[in-house]
Amino acid sequence: MFKFFDHLFSHRSSPSKSEWQPLVRTAAEQRAHTQWLAEQVYLNWAGPYFKAYHFCKAHITNGQGLRVQMLQETGRQGAVFFYDPSIGPGNFRHFFDFLRDRVLALGYNLSTSDQRVHRQPRYTETIYKHFLKPKPNDCTETGRCNQLFGTITIDLVTINKQPGFIRFFSNPYQDAIFTPAHSFNELMEQVLNLPPAPAEVQARIKQYAKS
Numbered sequence: 001m002f003k004f005f006d007h008l009f010s011h012r013s014s015p016s017k018s019e020w021q022p023l024v025r026t027a028a029e030q031r032a033h034t035q036w037l038a039e040q041v042y043l044n045w046a047g048p049y050f051k052a053y054h055f056c057k058a059h060i061t062n063g064q065g066l067r068v069q070m071l072q073e074t075g076r077q078g079a080v081f082f083y084d085p086s087i088g089p090g091n092f093r094h095f096f097d098f099l100r101d102r103v104l105a106l107g108y109n110l111s112t113s114d115q116r117v118h119r120q121p122r123y124t125e126t127i128y129k130h131f132l133k134p135k136p137n138d139c140t141e142t143g144r145c146n147q148l149f150g151t152i153t154i155d156l157v158t159i160n161k162q163p164g165f166i167r168f169f170s171n172p173y174q175d176a177i178f179t180p181a182h183s184f185n186e187l188m189e190q191v192l193n194l195p196p197a198p199a200e201v202q203a204r205i206k207q208y209a210k211s
Helices: 002-010 025-037 047-055 089-104 184-192 205-209
Strands: 068-073 076-082 107-117 122-133 151-159 163-171
Touching: 025 089, 047 068, 047 076, 047 184, 076 184, 089 107, 089 122, 089 151, 089 184, 089 205, 107 184, 163 184
Parallel strands: none
Antiparallel strands: 068 076, 076 163, 107 122, 122 151, 151 163
């Protein structure tokens, strides 16, 4: 399965007539996410993904933990969090929105949330996307706007409605009107460096796994 997702991640999808549509959560989904946050279910994966990220940076293979792959392209840097069956589709969707919530708390605005479906001959790929920008009124005494980490994009990719991976990356502004961007390592630190999940939080995984 990982080989399939590696292949999918490294090759762009073929052209499609599909268009981006607004991503809207139902009232029930919003209530469930609020409860998921209140019960701190995210602690089951935030720290482990942060650890896996550093394993990946150090080129250390961790065969028993969560899997992360670095994303480095011209002008942007990020990471790919691969889905693990122990998480459950519901929790992975909540984790996708949790990453959005954590970025918002850093001083960002949610610019858009969209989704798009690619129907391929062998499979159907669905992409859910959160795109966030730093607040434009946050400027320093020099008059240069604080870009924080630049724009941030969070993608959840599913194949035939099954979770595949989450892409999480920053794209700094290069214009002189902005302050220099903070590093992606610092972004990961602020978003994912959280304490381990206690036993009562670990016990809540099944409650949300299929929601």
